[in-house]
Amino acid sequence: MNIALLGFGTIGTGVYELINLHKGRFADNLDEPIYITKILDRDPNKKVDPSDHHCEIVTDPDLIMNDPEIKIVISLLGGMEFEYKMIKTALEHDKNVVTASKAVLSEYFAELNAIADEHHVFLRYEAAVGGGIPIIGSLNEELKINHIDEIMGILNGTTNFILSNMTENNADFDETLKLAQKIGFAEADPTADIEGYDVSRKLAILSTLAYGGIIRDEDIKKRGLSDVEAVDVEMVKSIGYVIKYLGHSKLLNKNQVYTTVEPVLFPNESMMGHVDSEFNIISIKGDVIGELQFYGKGAGKDATANAVVGDVLYVINSLKEERNPHYKTLDKDLHKMGNSGFSGRYYLRVHVTNNDELAYVMSVMNADKGRGQIVVSGDDVFFTTSEIQADVFDSLVERLKERTPKLFYARIYE
Amino acid sequence: MNIALLGFGTIGTGVYELINLHKGRFADNLDEPIYITKILDRDPNKKVDPSDHHCEIVTDPDLIMNDPEIKIVISLLGGMEFEYKMIKTALEHDKNVVTASKAVLSEYFAELNAIADEHHVFLRYEAAVGGGIPIIGSLNEELKINHIDEIMGILNGTTNFILSNMTENNADFDETLKLAQKIGFAEADPTADIEGYDVSRKLAILSTLAYGGIIRDEDIKKRGLSDVEAVDVEMVKSIGYVIKYLGHSKLLNKNQVYTTVEPVLFPNESMMGHVDSEFNIISIKGDVIGELQFYGKGAGKDATANAVVGDVLYVINSLKEERNPHYKTLDKDLHKMGNSGFSGRYYLRVHVTNNDELAYVMSVMNADKGRGQIVVSGDDVFFTTSEIQADVFDSLVERLKERTPKLFYARIYE
Structure with a gap:
């Protein structure tokens, strides 16, 4: 089974090392050996392990996309538009894709899912969220x-x-x-x-x-x-x-x-x-x-590489067992409501430079029931409010910022 | 797909309800409907949902083991020997088994694994450890x-x-x-x-x-x-x-x-x-x-039932995709070394009723380098030791128990 790697930075190197270092461990699960045969990198002088005769660095993605032996493309480029284009092209060339790109996925989720579904290939992204956490x-x-x-x-x-x-x-x-x-x-x-x-x-x-x-x-x-x-x-x-x-x-x-x-x-x-x-x-x-x-x-090289290689093994096993990918429709009509569904007491610190500002802050906070405990210490006023809706508190803060922009606040989770 | 349930206690009821209640949710993953057709319970008068015409309570396990339509047996009996016998018999009758029994598994792990392997059936036990935690x-x-x-x-x-x-x-x-x-x-x-x-x-x-x-x-x-x-x-x-x-x-x-x-x-x-x-x-x-x-x-009815039904869905999907179970050999020769591989500082409280006992405790603790900080309060002496190997500390405590058996100690994790 041949694999291509797009990007040979920290995570890419980690994946390369893990697949080459750990082949003995994977053997249990594999009928045939796996090789990273091509690595896309802008720098053609980057070197793979000298004992690795299967792998070459390429600068032209077409050499990967048009290679019929490559079944899996691991995309770890970083950035947005180029990586999106690479993932899309790979899927369209019937290649299974494993990526860590939260940026591309969150931006093009529906489209990439649909292309993968249409081409009956796997699109996996365990490493995109929470690094090594499954x-x-x-x-x-x-x-x-x-x-x-x-x-x-x-x-x-x-x-x-x-x-x-x-x-x-x-x-x-x-x-x-x-x-x-x-x-x-x-x-x-x-x-x-x-x-x-x-x-x-x-x-x-x-x-x-x-x-x-x-x-x-x-x-x-x-x-x-x-x-x-x-x-x-x-x-x-x-x-x-x-x-x-x-x-x-x-x-x-x-x-x-x-x-x-x-x-x-x-x-x-x-x-x-x-x-x-x-x-x-x-x-x-x-x-x-x-x-x-x-x-x-x-985050980190090893933990993220672990998640990427876990996805690669999943794809290899699925291909071996002739399992088809199964894409859920993500077509539920959801209303995005901002943050008004959250509420809580709030911690607020406002920096004031004179008594007028202090009076202003007090009057804004006083106008609202949100005011709870108050501590004045030096040039800072600290509040812990009673329970209030998140968006209501946000607008209260906007009013404060008109005259006292140096402030910090946080919802209290209870 | 027909399923049998062994045991209709708390978890058994939870599984029954979850499978019957949630059928709509599972439908995505299923080609054919699933039915719990037989429930083994000592009490023949137990009742299933009156609207459920697929299911009957039986008291004779042979009615389940010899039913060729039943592909999955969920064993939630509790206890040890009877549940072991039921799981073993089900596997030998080529039935896939899902169980929550940590007792049976930890006692008969190698044997049950081998029987399941031999009969090419799944033996799953996610619920046996950590309840709902996957x-x-x-x-x-x-x-x-x-x-x-x-x-x-x-x-x-x-x-x-x-x-x-x-x-x-x-x-x-x-x-x-x-x-x-x-x-x-x-x-x-x-x-x-x-x-x-x-x-x-x-x-x-x-x-x-x-x-x-x-x-x-x-x-x-x-x-x-x-x-x-x-x-x-x-x-x-x-x-x-x-x-x-x-x-x-x-x-x-x-x-x-x-x-x-x-x-x-x-x-x-x-x-x-x-x-x-x-x-x-x-x-x-x-x-x-x-x-x-x-x-x-x-633990708890819903969380444990969640883990059990997760295993059931895994088996159903595997059967649908004609995937074979894959049993790892558990034949590594491990030396069981007790607890000497752990060490740490220890907290120790010893109850003493007179000065002789106090002197004895002090002499035992003093003889060893383990003594760190000491607090005497009323009839209790409290120690926090310097780092010491677990089995060494255990033997120290054994000596204390000869004269001052009322004590408590715990390793400090740092």
Whole structure:
């Protein structure tokens, strides 16, 4: 069985090593040997293992797409449009595709699913959500019996590393982000991570599968993490909470979908509150099974390669057993309702520079029943509100921002 | 497709209801309708749903075993010898078997696996470990790529409920056990739960699969929970820990297996420390994937029925696709090494009634380097030791028990 690899970066190298290193282990499951015969990379001078005489680096994708011996294409390119084009072309050339691209999937889910279905090939993407955590497979299994109506997860290693580090070292957001970049936990352009796009794409994929209709990145209400400060970490700790960056979706009344990516406070005594550093956790709730949670490494070379190779083995076994792929229709008409389906008490810190601003903040918060406990400390005013609907609180904050834009807030999960 | 159910107790009823209630949901996956046509129960007067004209209660198992239309037997009898006989007979009659019996499986794993293999039928048991948590399937998936060398889990809902309740209400073990019995969380005879047999059987099944050789209940070093007192819960809380009842196995040097079921202290800031009440958690460690954890309802009618019906659907799909079962050989020669592969600091409380006993305890603990911090409070002496090997500490405790038998101890997990 011949396989092609698109992209020879960190994950690509991990997959290459895992397939070549671990052949002895796979042998149990395989009738014929598997070889990565072609690797697409922009740099033709990249080298594979010198003892590997089966594999060559190519720069022209057509050499892969038109190779009839290649049955599986593993796409690990990164980015969006080129990878989309490659995945689509491979499927159209009757090749089974395994990918880790949350960006491409969440953007082109319906189209790629339909092409794969039409060509009777497998399209697998376990590594696209939660890295090494087997969440896609588990979710699909539980959906055979359950209606899933809630998904919640700490899905981004970079922001979770930042929050863990801020907590541990009482450090500020900016310096911690710089540290994360220095040691390779954050990219030079961290926008996708800290503004919630990475979480949003993963949440879109899980929600689409769970609720049976397409939910896109743009349907998801996102709020970035960059307003959080050391003083927030300290204050919430003193009242028994920890800040996490959460993706959360709910299905209510059969077809109303509420989605949000935002900072949330978890109680110290919760499990979610203790998922640290580069680990991820995903919770799903079904009407029969109740709540299930899955925890593991959300990123990294080995864990992600593990998920990719797991998909490859699944495809190989399915081809051997002449099993056909089975695509669920994702055509349920879902109404995307923003975040008004969430509610809770809120933690809010507002920075004020003078008494007028303080009076303004007090009057805005006073006008609403949302005001609960108040602490004024130096130039900061801290509130913990009574229960309030998420979108109502958002609009309250918009009014505050008109005069006091330096603030941070988070829903309290209870 | 006709199915028989052996046992119509809580879980049996749950499975019956789930299959009859949820037929519409399964339809996607099924070419033909599925019917439970016969239910074996000692009580012939038990009633199925009056609108169900496909199903009858029978008291003679031969009516099931000799019915050629029945392709799947779901065995949920409880107990040991009769259920073993029923599962064996069903397999020998070429019937696929789905069971939740950890007792039968852990005792007769090799034999039943071999019979199923010989008869080319499926033997599935997802519900036997961790109730609704999909751990058997996930473990088998990860084993395709990984060497698993450590398994750890809070696997018993009854003891976890007792510990959670003792912590919450500052209550003693005996009264909490009585409460658990009253509300149906513990059986009239709680031995299997509080002496560790239930955890041990589950750990035996997971370890057998993970390490590739038979590990039996009797190979596992067990220590009961009943010595724990309210004062222990309080004391460990004050030093930042929480008591959990843990099953734990390790593979070292390729074929040495260390296993233990015992009370263990987890730090307050750990995830394991926050798994409360009837929930279970299972951690597995692989050489590629790293650590994965799975959390969910470890018992209960719906969650367990979910796992059973998941297995039933797997068998139905496999039969439809003419897939053959694939049994791994479990013939690796494993050396069962007791618990000496574990080590840690220990928490120890010894009850002393006079100064002679106190002097004795001090001399025993002093003779060994294990002595760390000491607190004497009323009639209790509390120690937290420096790191010490598990079996060495056990023998130290044996010496203490000669004169001061009222004591409790737990390894500290760090």
